[in-house]
Amino acid sequence: MGTLQNLGARHPIGTLVVLVLVVALAWLIFAPWPPGLEQALGRKRIFLNAILSGITLGALYFLVASGFTLVFGLMRNVNLAHGSLYLLGGYIGYGVVDATGYWLLAFPVVFVVVGALGLLLQHQVFRRMEGEELRQTLVTIGISIVLADLMLWYWGGQSYQVQSPQWLSGPTTLPFVSAVRSDGQAVYLSYPLIRIAILFAAIVIGLGMWFVLNRSRLGMLIRAGVDDRDILAASGVRIQYVFLAVFAFGAGLAGIAGIIGGTFQSLSPGEDTRFLLASLVVVIVGGMGSIPGAALGAVIIGLAEQIGLVYAPTYSVVFTFLIMAVVLAFRPQGLLGARR
């Protein structure tokens, strides 16, 4: 964490700006708003809701994008079928929940099934064209076209929603003051419990990934592979197994994200490209191949999308795009990406 302490010394102005922004945001979230601000920005409840939805959406984006970025960082494989894996996971999860009624059961089933599909893809397809990055990418495009049509064939064009379990439905109260009543009593924000659970789950998964990557032997191999694949292979590591593990994990994670997305949004044809696009933008903004970058990018994009949706509905997409363009123009490797 030495770099963090040096940050203030190296970029005094940038650090100050970030600090001021963080404090301002914290004030906006925790303090009751004066009437003037309410007039300018609308009700505080709306603002808080936009922030929270942005963060939960960011959590979902993180789950999808982290597998994508991990696969990319290690194998240099832009898996454009990643969105299809997301949608497939969602559909299978819907099927499992519909048949058994256990929401939690869907997670291991989907993780195993979609992860196995990932294993199959890596072992049968991508391994055969190793080093040919463009060709691998083209193959993933072909796979995404085929998968999209097969899913349309089997599940049809209607939209599905995964039934959320009883114990997670309904709202919960959060310790954020959304308004103050005339008698001086503070009104606390209530928010769907399921979204809080998703946020929590994403944080746990993110921390888990961080621990595996930084504290385990497998993580050490993966990090070494990201840095220099050839030297790792030359030093006797069976890198194909590492590839298989990472690809299967990334695919499984995308599938799990599909269940979550299907629970608090919906599943329909076209969602695959939407989440593929989200993953692309998230990893471009955050930095290719970086897990913390994926987390940062996901939160930024999720917030931009939701705040844009509330305050400038027509241009919410443009915000996302502008963020991406600005990052590309000033920091092409992404916010937390390593320069190669």
Place this chain on the structure above:
Amino acid sequence: MADVLPRSEPGRLIVLERIPPAAWVLGVLLLAMPAFASNFVLYQIFGWSFILGMIALSLMVLAGYGGMVSLIQMTVAALAGYVVAILGTSGVPQISLGWPWWLHIPLAIVIAMLFGTLVGALAVRTEGIYTIMITLAIAAAFFYFTRQNYGIFNGYTGFNNVIPPRWFDIDWRQSVPFYYLTLACATLSYLAVVWIGRTPFGLALQGVRDNPRRMSALGFSVTAHRILAYTFASVIAAFGGILLVWQNAQVVPGTAGIPQVIDILVIAVVGGLRRPIGPFIGAFIYAILSVFSSDILHAIGMSGERFKLVVGLGFLAVVGFSPDGVLGLWDRYQARRETNRDALLGGRR
């Protein structure tokens, strides 16, 4: 890389002699096509494949000459179509300005060119597969933006009734005039691409593709060549986009939706990215498949809606077995015949 033939000084007719016989046959066949093909075939299959071929050709310029696989070409084309609809006449009079064709068509080309150049300037900051991701993301942003924006792009409904102007008092949306119009545009863009491949700029671009570091050591600006390639490709894509809008008489966000953006890549790859004729071959195959797929699928007892499945599987087969497309298959067939024929080498190697 096209083989550089010796330039003989006297007589321009030499140029004509250099055209291979196959090109003559193809040219005569295409010119005489309206004599024996039905209106539907002329308009829907040939007109459409020329248009798609032009848009895919612009990708071929970037990918084949420049080594940059861009997914923005369909978006550039659609933008040109949108500008024609907005500045010219359409079925949405409250937005369309109704400017004359000599104003709105050049403007459409210029605006699409500027957009393509801007995207190119962003995309060339990254390399290889990153380019695919960034151009795809921008293309998707354009799609969602046009779908949400009602002030300029008329949102979900887009513009209908966008028709070509009546040059020489001919209705250019009739099958035969439209066929010749698209044929002429496709031929011109094909020749332009062949020509640019042999200019100093085109040769330098191919040098940049093969070894950017060496080219930059030789004093060529790698970035400038790449961005200029985007500019040139955008012009071709813009012409294709305007024709496409005229053919359908409408432009909607779905004109440059993600599937359509991907389709252009599929077409170019299936045809072959090495030479300018490849995209047209790919477009022809695509048009034939999409028009007749339901009949074929019905014939083998499947539902006619599975067109995308056929396209996807065909694309996978091409990428899997012949990464340089149908042209690559042809080249290898030729090469095998050559070695078989060669008596000095003693048959096949």
